Amino acid sequence: MTPEEQKAFEDRIYAYVGVKVCERTAAKDAVNPAMIRHWAEAMGDTNPAYTDETWAANSRRGKTIAPPAMMYAWNQEGFTVTRGRASDPQTDMVELFNEYGFTGVLGTNVTQEYFKEVSPGDTLYLEMEIDSISERKATARGIGYFFETLATFSDQNGEKVGTQRFRVLKFIPQEQPTAATGDDKLEVPTRIPSPRGHDNGWWWQAVDEGKLLIQRCKRCQVLRHPPRPMCGECQSLEWDSIESGMEGEVISYTCLRHPAIPGYPKDPVCAVIKLAEGTNLVANIVGCDYDDVFIGMKLKGRIEQVDEKTTLPQFYPA
Amino acid sequence: MVANIRDKAAIVGVANTAFSKDSGVSELSLAVQAIKGACDDAGIHPREIDGFATFTLDTNDEIEVARALGCGDLTFWGRSHYGGGAATGSLHQAVMAVATGMAECVAVFRALNGRSGHRYSQGVSGELLTADAIHWGWYTPYGLLTPASWTAMITQRWMHRTGVTKEAMFEVARCTREYAVSNPNAFFHGQPLDRDTYFNARMIADPLQLFDCCQESDGGSAIIVTTPQRARDLKQPVVTVKGVAQASAQGQEQMTSFYRDEISDVSEHRIAAGDCYEMSGLRPSDIDAAVIYDAFTPNVLLQLEAWDFCKFGEAGDFVLDGNLRPDGRLPTNTHGGQLSEAYIHGVNGLVEATRLVRGQSVNQPGKQVDHALVTSGVGIPTGGAILGKLD
Numbered sequence: 103m104t105p106e107e108q109k110a111f112e113d114r115i116y117a118y119v120g121v122k123v124c125e126r127t128a129a130k131d132a133v134n135p136a137m138i139r140h141w142a143e144a145m146g147d148t149n150p151a152y153t154d155e156t157w158a159a160n161s162r163r164g165k166t167i168a169p170p171a172m173m174y175a176w177n178q179e180g181f182t183v184t185r186g187r188a189s190d191p192q193t194d195m196v197e198l199f200n201e202y203g204f205t206g207v208l209g210t211n212v213t214q215e216y217f218k219e220v221s222p223g224d225t226l227y228l229e230m231e232i233d234s235i236s237e238r239k240a241t242a243r244g245i246g247y248f249f250e251t252l253a254t255f256s257d258q259n260g261e262k263v264g265t266q267r268f269r270v271l272k273f274i275p276q277e278q279p280t281a282a283t284g285d286d287k288l289e290v291p292t293r294i295p296s297p298r299g300h301d302n303g304w305w306w307q308a309v310d311e312g313k314l315l316i317q318r319c320k321r322c323q324v325l326r327h328p329p330r331p332m333c334g335e336c337q338s339l340e341w342d343s344i345e346s347g348m349e350g351e352v353i354s355y356t357c358l359r360h361p362a363i364p365g366y367p368k369d370p371v372c373a374v375i376k377l378a379e380g381t382n383l384v385a386n387i388v389g390c391d392y393d394d395v396f397i398g399m400k401l402k403g404r405i406e407q408v409d410e411k412t413t414l415p416q417f418y419p420a
Numbered sequence: 421m422v423a424n425i426r427d428k429a430a431i432v433g434v435a436n437t438a439f440s441k442d443s444g445v446s447e448l449s450l451a452v453q454a455i456k457g458a459c460d461d462a463g464i465h466p467r468e469i470d471g472f473a474t475f476t477l478d479t480n481d482e483i484e485v486a487r488a489l490g491c492g493d494l495t496f497w498g499r500s501h502y503g504g505g506a507a508t509g510s511l512h513q514a515v516m517a518v519a520t521g522m523a524e525c526v527a528v529f530r531a532l533n534g535r536s537g538h539r540y541s542q543g544v545s546g547e548l549l550t551a552d553a554i555h556w557g558w559y560t561p562y563g564l565l566t567p568a569s570w571t572a573m574i575t576q577r578w579m580h581r582t583g584v585t586k587e588a589m590f591e592v593a594r595c596t597r598e599y600a601v602s603n604p605n606a607f608f609h610g611q612p613l614d615r616d617t618y619f620n621a622r623m624i625a626d627p628l629q630l631f632d633c634c635q636e637s638d639g640g641s642a643i644i645v646t647t648p649q650r651a652r653d654l655k656q657p658v659v660t661v662k663g664v665a666q667a668s669a670q671g672q673e674q675m676t677s678f679y680r681d682e683i684s685d686v687s688e689h690r691i692a693a694g695d696c697y698e699m700s701g702l703r704p705s706d707i708d709a710a711v712i713y714d715a716f717t718p719n720v721l722l723q724l725e726a727w728d729f730c731k732f733g734e735a736g737d738f739v740l741d742g743n744l745r746p747d748g749r750l751p752t753n754t755h756g757g758q759l760s761e762a763y764i765h766g767v768n769g770l771v772e773a774t775r776l777v778r779g780q781s782v783n784q785p786g787k788q789v790d791h792a793l794v795t796s797g798v799g800i801p802t803g804g805a806i807l808g809k810l811d
Contacts, residue, residue: 356572357626360626
């Protein structure tokens, strides 16, 4: 593609940003116990809140609910889709990508947010739009563009139940080395890990095992973070560590809005946190909106797996 | 006790290449174009250069530069580390070499394809090839990946402590842009920045929006440093170095000094300021104009406090009172800064500070400029320099 051709192509593609893929449409079936049971069995999810009516009747809710992650299932087309899919702006856009050689397709991320529970008898409505299309990216799969759809789910009363963002990479497939073909699993981007060396490997290893440690000088007992080989106070090389209770307070914070980096959640909130033990730590704040974060806010942390390969300390409002 | 280099080294030649978003040439080409321009400005032949000073980040090997330029023997080369912290750091190297006689004529340069080549806004994502990898590893997994995000963390804290609002950052961006409007070599030449455009621009890392951030540019800048004796016989009014300092403060990290008792004090700039003032025998009130490192608008505000142009917490009022403007107390970043001229890692700032003292800035203030301050990056091991006329 010449720069002019690329510009012409991008003008056509970017025109799809903000376009509605479908207006608010009701699911074919109302929320019902049979489909919930099939889904829970397939997932191996034995939570009685979904399937055990007797248990649920005595619970706080008084009735069963549909698994929140099932939200997207209610509006799926089902078997009829095998006979071809009616065209809509999304299929038109995909066709345009294909025409220009971006025939490769890779679903990279799905992010769901839940606002309300639904129970048998409720009906889910779906509306969807094309939310964003990235600039041209050079990825390991080839040159391509990420597009993201935003599906919004509501119930029969029009109340918002949840949203789902689905990010897809459309790319020009490259010749893959033979070793990478066959039934190799496709790589989904994950967060950039810390390299592990002599002075920090033990700390990350502990995080993998669910613990947040703070290095301590064996001689003068002063705590230090990030870990380093020598105590700055007494120059001792001897150290051990204590486990942090993961309680802390916000010293400062920001949110990385741009550029979006593959493998990271959208708009991650990062903070310098003063731990109760006295040392500072940089980590994410999750479980609340950016606008609700403030300097001095109290936090409680947990070690959590955040993607397929990454385990990190994550902090929630205390 | 600080070293005494006062008036032992002079800046005799300065030049920038054209600045662009796609130079279409190699970084080596930009480097030698800038240095050749500085030689022409000084009225010397590249063969007279016997030393080089640049950034560890610069990709141009001194011997490649020397061969391309047609230099003769070299007796000195020195590099300064830490990104934009090396702006006056490379000047510092050159001054030490000239003052001690290690070299007689040193070219300070920085050349980068910062937009069409490696882009700094991509931060430390992607391949980590340096020994800093473990350091960055404390931040990358959380998404704290870019210079904007690291600066945002310091800025948010500083705003909380001082109560300074984005109005002050807008004034820095707007005022700097005004200077660029009348600078034909500036990217934003002829393009003023209005309030709506500034405040409606996309958020990059809270509280930094697009126009709080410098550009990514392709270009090169260079200056020639030699002895005052030699300088007298050359083409331009003599500009000497009154003071130049490098500083790294306790608890220093590269952009992420998040473990100090207070994370928003830019202590390294306070040390550099103290040393520069002591070395030069000058005070803040003696500084007539300034080139203050502006990778991000808050950089300027924190440095105004650190270099003692105002007290802590007063930088907002200082700029909102119009002090950075052409008729203000401290005309600042008169070339348009890195926000609006080009981001050449502060070496275009060395060029502009020299021009201010010569009386040759494209936006030369109406008042006499006897002394100009020029500083390096914020949040890293850094430095600054005071330039002046030869006594």
